[in-house]
Amino acid sequence: MSVKVLILICFLSAVLAYPRDDRQDQWRQNPQPPQRQPQFNLQGGGSPKQGIDLSLDTRVPVWQSHNGRHEFDATGQYSQHLGGRYGNSPPNWGVGGQYTFRF
Numbered sequence: 181m182s183v184k185v186l187i188l189i190c191f192l193s194a195v196l197a198y199p200r201d202d203r204q205d206q207w208r209q210n211p212q213p214p215q216r217q218p219q220f221n222l223q224g225g226g227s228p229k230q231g232i233d234l235s236l237d238t239r240v241p242v243w244q245s246h247n248g249r250h251e252f253d254a255t256g257q258y259s260q261h262l263g264g265r266y267g268n269s270p271p272n273w274g275v276g277g278q279y280t281f282r283f
Contacts, residue, residue: 185259186201193218205207208267211251214248214273216241216251217241218238218239218240218241219239219240220236220237220238221235221236221237222235222236223235223236226264228263229263229264229265230264230265231262231263231264231265231266232261232262232263232264233259233260233261233262234258234259234260234261234262235257235258235259236257236258236259237255237256237257238255238256238257239253239254239255239278240253240254240255241253242254242277248282249281249282250279250280251279251280251281251283252277252278253277253278253280254260254275254276254277255274255275255276255277255278256273256274256275257272257273257275258271258273258276259272260272264275
């Protein structure tokens, strides 16, 4: 009797795990990718005696393919230590790009 129950459980597991094919409906609808917004991240902290650390990161969408699988974003960053015992540090700047591909 336990063998029959084991076979039944295996059969039910296989039926429930069988993948559904919903991809055909997705390709027929030709969905448009969502509009992406620029992202900004500003961080800072410290105290007047020790100085303040300031950091700004940004990511701006430049290009996106019609199906939304390919994207290119421009990135930039700025950071600097302001005030405190040792004064201001020189600013750190950076620019770059980020390519994304979705499988």
